[in-house]
Amino acid sequence: MIDFEIDIEVEELETLCKKFSREVLLPNARRYEKNLGWDSSALKSYFDLGISNLLLTEEYGGFYNPMATVVAFSQLACGDCSGVIRYEELIPVSPFLTVIGNTDVGEKINVKHLIKSLQSNSNLISKNSTVKTALVNQCFDELKNEKVVCWIPGIVFSEADNKVEAGGLENKEQILFVAGGDFVATFNISDLKVTTATAGGLRSACGGLVEINFNNAKNQSMISFEEGFYIRSTIRLWAASMLIGLGTAASSYAIDYGKERIVFEKPVLGHQANAFTLSKLVTDLEACKTALFMGAGSAGSQLNETDQYACWLITQAYVKACETSTALCDFSLQLLGGHGYMKDHIVEKWWRESQDLVNMFGGRISAIEDLRHSALKSTDWLSS
Amino acid sequence: MNIEIDKTTKDIVLMVRAMGTEYLRPLGLEADRTGVAIPKDHPFYFMIAQSGYMSQSLRSEKQPGEKSPGLSGDNSKASNTSVRTVLIAEEGSYWDRGAMVSLPGPGLGGPPVQSMGTKEQKERFFSIFKQKERPVWAAFAMTEPQAGSDVARIATRAVKDGNEWVLNGQKMYSSNSPRAEWVVVFATVDPSLGRDGHRAFVVEANTPGFEILRVEEKMGIKAYETASFALTDCRIPEDNLLGGHEYYLNKSNKGFGGAMRTFNATRPIVSAMGVGIARAAYDVAKQFVEDEFPKHSFNRINRIKDTLSQMQQNIVFSRLLCLKAAWLLDMGKPNSFEAAQAKLFAPSLCLKVTESAKEILGEAGLCQDRLLEKFARDVKAIDIVEGTQQIQNLVVARNLIGREIIKD
Missing domain, CATH: 1.10.540.10 (Acyl-CoA dehydrogenase/oxidase, N-terminal domain)
Incomplete structure (x- = not known):
């Protein structure tokens, strides 16, 4: 029977993440952005929450749960989206491993062995986390000299120059590259031209810009559309959650501000033009959220390549969230006028982050391309 | 989930x-x-x-x-x-x-x-x-010539006379009322009370004073009758006051509260009707693309597929919002915000789906045998009945921002 109820455990997780986001991350978000990272006490609290284990399958020591992922990251994004990305850049490691680990490329680079060896090294892993190269870079000196493979989750080409953006490249030897989810290749980083790039919005999240020359690929292989779609959808589930979190935060901020700020002798949100725009955008965001929840929920405890309808729902939610969340952050900034442009208000950070999320982790254009594959499918509920 | x-x-x-x-x-x-x-x-x-x-x-x-x-x-x-x-x-x-x-x-x-x-x-x-x-049929009547979206202005009067209520006024745009066994009529016991004066009555067919004035000619959705009727010294038993006198002693049950509860139930249903029409339009467009596929360039096909994909999104997201609002009602939870969101979201996007379908077919989309121009006429009504898009915007805005900010 159709049911929109969320499990009590997931609700409890949402409450925990909300508390951490509001009480720890948000008040310090400016400082974290300036320092390009969180302080150690925040990191400890973060990993003590056990969030990272939501993103790994049981096989790799986690308890992957799509619904928990959605609620957790939509809350955390309100606090510090950039930081979450920095510390969770290996999020898609499980779907990658599931799909790529069994391919020729996966065998040759021995990804499973790599992950397991990292997991078994207590010096490299905090109490409740698993593979965290970015975290490790910051917190554990021991790994500074490790030659760890860097994963680029669901990356897409920049439109020009074959450039891709990759986080956490420092001290890494090899790079695994997934283009559009149906092409996999590994490269020696020393063969690549890497330039430092710091994105405007996700300032503390981004690492370098890599120029790819396919002639330098060490290994290449193709994976099916279904497998690739599943990988990308897993990443989009995460990205869409954060977009929804940003949109929700921006709308709440706009409401709080708009009830107090008097313009033309009444609250600025008392003017119908503003109120109606907000209503429409919040409703659109609710539609994204409902679709994302349904996608995550219908996948059960684990999203896999057989969940093509769930992947479709998640990708549609991501595309809509890209549009709606950026619009809501823009509306919120605009409602504040000049104040919105200044760093006195957190809304300008959310604006930058939402803009950048649209281009990362699978990207909106890539998602639209994926949806073309199912454009001629039925919209009949009974055949979905 | x-x-x-x-x-x-x-x-x-x-x-x-x-x-x-x-x-x-x-x-x-x-x-x-x-x-x-x-x-x-x-x-x-x-x-x-x-x-x-x-x-x-x-x-x-x-x-x-x-x-x-x-x-x-x-x-x-x-x-x-x-x-x-x-x-x-x-x-x-x-x-x-x-x-x-x-x-x-x-x-x-x-x-x-x-x-x-x-x-x-x-x-x-x-x-x-x-x-x-x-x-057998039943019907519902709220709208009056001078009171559409602003239902507080309804002028149909209900006056208690002994153990009867006497109704006087005029209602319009009431679906199936000419063939209904009974019609739920909203009237006011005191216009100065505004919405608090509203009461809901059941007027049975053949009650003296109940007279169908005319059946409307509509742009679409012609298979059922939409009618105006007059109530002239129309006497109904006191038992036909919905909920009885005691019901209205509870402040939250003042007349308009009852109407709102009706809308909370019907808005997801009416919005879902838009989803059905949009789905039909999508299927026509999809069939057309499949039939015509070889005749078009790769670029054009990709563009059309993107349009179809957007149509799918509109349909499925609309359906989910309707279902969520209905599910809340089934669970006995408040759903006025979600029902208004469904009604705000679905009708306009379903109209957009039918427009996109027509665009994909080009001139062929205007031919009657393709049905698309009929679907567009039919779906437009969804954006009006049970509260227009603008009214839903008001309801959503008041829920978000507060009635004290978004005033009447």
Whole structure:
């Protein structure tokens, strides 16, 4: 029977993440952005929450749960989206491993062995986390000299120059590259031209810009559309959650501000033009959220390549969230006028982050391309 | 979270689908061509009555959300009447929204009796839908010539006289009222009280003073009658005041509260009708693209696929919002915000879907045999009935920002 109820455990997780986001991350978000990272006490609290284990399958020591992922990251994004990305850049490691680990490329680079060896090294892993190269870079000196493979989750080409953006490249030897989810290749980083790039919005999240020359690929292989779609959808589930979190935060901020700020002798949100725009955008965001929840929920405890309808729902939610969340952050900034442009208000950070999320982790254009594959499918509920 | 439809609902939807191919669409097209509603003595309606369809939307006497055996006999599940009605409304409207609305049953008259009526009133007014011998209808009337979206302005007066109520006024745009056994009429006991003065009455057919003035000529959805009627010294028993006198002593049950509860139930259903029409338009466009695929360039096909994909998004997201609002109602939870969101979101996007379908077909989309221009006319009504898009915006804004900020 159709049911929109969320499990009590997931609700409890949402409450925990909300508390951490509001009480720890948000008040310090400016400082974290300036320092390009969180302080150690925040990191400890973060990993003590056990969030990272939501993103790994049981096989790799986690308890992957799509619904928990959605609620957790939509809350955390309100606090510090950039930081979450920095510390969770290996999020898609499980779907990658599931799909790529069994391919020729996966065998040759021995990804499973790599992950397991990292997991078994207590010096490299905090109490409740698993593979965290970015975290490790910051917190554990021991790994500074490790030659760890860097994963680029669901990356897409920049439109020009074959450039891709990759986080956490420092001290890494090899790079695994997934283009559009149906092409996999590994490269020696020393063969690549890497330039430092710091994105405007996700300032503390981004690492370098890599120029790819396919002639330098060490290994290449193709994976099916279904497998690739599943990988990308897993990443989009995460990205869409954060977009929804940003949109929700921006709308709440706009409401709080708009009830107090008097313009033309009444609250600025008392003017119908503003109120109606907000209503429409919040409703659109609710539609994204409902679709994302349904996608995550219908996948059960684990999203896999057989969940093509769930992947479709998640990708549609991501595309809509890209549009709606950026619009809501823009509306919120605009409602504040000049104040919105200044760093006195957190809304300008959310604006930058939402803009950048649209281009990362699978990207909106890539998602639209994926949806073309199912454009001629039925919209009949009974055949979905 | 569960995306599955239970077996009983699926069976009913499949029954509506079978009925749609054979009856709803042909009858709807015929009505659209002639401009005349399907006659109430049409054999199809007798068949519908015999199928037991008229009582399918009636809830058991258990409260919403209360565990009940339900039609599926599964004791672990709460009522899913609203979710089921939403899915049926979508499926029926896929074939023809006008013919779907014309089907015998309590229609929009059902929700106010359901939400406000006493046990005795429910028994009395709903019992006629439990028989299977003949088709019977009910109706709902709120709109007046001077009061549309601003229902606080309704001027139909109700005055108590002994053990009767005397109604005077005029109502318009009431669906199926010319053939209804009874009509739920909203009237005011004191215009100076605004919405607090509203009361809901059941006016039975053939009551002296109840007179159909005219059946409207509409742009679309012609298979059912939409009528204006007058109430002139129309006397009804005091027992026909929905909920009885005691009901209105509770502040939250002042007249407009009852109307709002009606809308909370009907807005997801009406919005789902838009989803059904949009789905039909999508299927026409999809078939056209499949047939014409080889004739177009790769770039053009990709662009069209992107449009189709956007149409799919609009349809599925609209459906989910309708279902969520209905599910909340079934769970006995407040749903006025979600019902308004569904009504704000779905109709305009469903209209957009039909427009996109027409664009994909180009001039061919204007041909009557393609149905798209009819779908566009039919779906436009969804954006108006049960509160326009602008009214939904107001409801959503007030929920978000507060009534003290967004004033009347």
